Amino acid sequence: MSNSTARDAIVLKIKEVLSDRFGFEIAQLEESSRLRDLGVDSMHIVEIMMDMEADLGVKLEDLSVPPNPSLGEVVDAIARNLPAPAGSP
Numbered sequence: 001m002s003n004s005t006a007r008d009a010i011v012l013k014i015k016e017v018l019s020d021r022f023g024f025e026i027a028q029l030e031e032s033s034r035l036r037d038l039g040v041d042s043m044h045i046v047e048i049m050m051d052m053e054a055d056l057g058v059k060l061e062d063l064s065v066p067p068n069p070s071l072g073e074v075v076d077a078i079a080r081n082l083p084a085p086a087g088s089p
Contacts, residue, residue, distance in 0.1 A: 006082055013055060016020045017048050018071075031072030045074060052078050 015026045022039065029038075035045060045065065053060045060081040065073050 004081060007075060007079050010052065010056075010078050010088065011071070013052060014048060014071060014075060017051060029071060031070060031075065033071045034068050035074065036068040046070065049074065049078060058082060 011031065015029045016022075016031060017074065018024050018038070018040070019026050021044070040048075046063065049060060049063055056078075058081060060078060062081055063077060065077045069077075
């Protein structure tokens with residue numbers, strides 16, 4: 001799976017989790033959406049990241065995100081913990 005494909009899959013999964021837990025329409029969630037503005041606090045973000053860890057079957061070592069992260073910043077934090085695709089330097 002390429003980095004782009006993996007990232008797209010993470011974006012979709014997080015949107016699905018936010019939809020399931022908070023009732024958001026997936027279409028209204030953009031990568032630029034600030035999670036705090038949506039009512040998602042830091043504990044929810046950690047829970048989402050831990051769910052992603054289980055779903056992806058990887059250990060997320062670096063869970064650091066900026067204060068009031070966007071959906072895209074959470075995706076980036078998860079993606080940087082994924083193993084590099086085969087053939088990557």
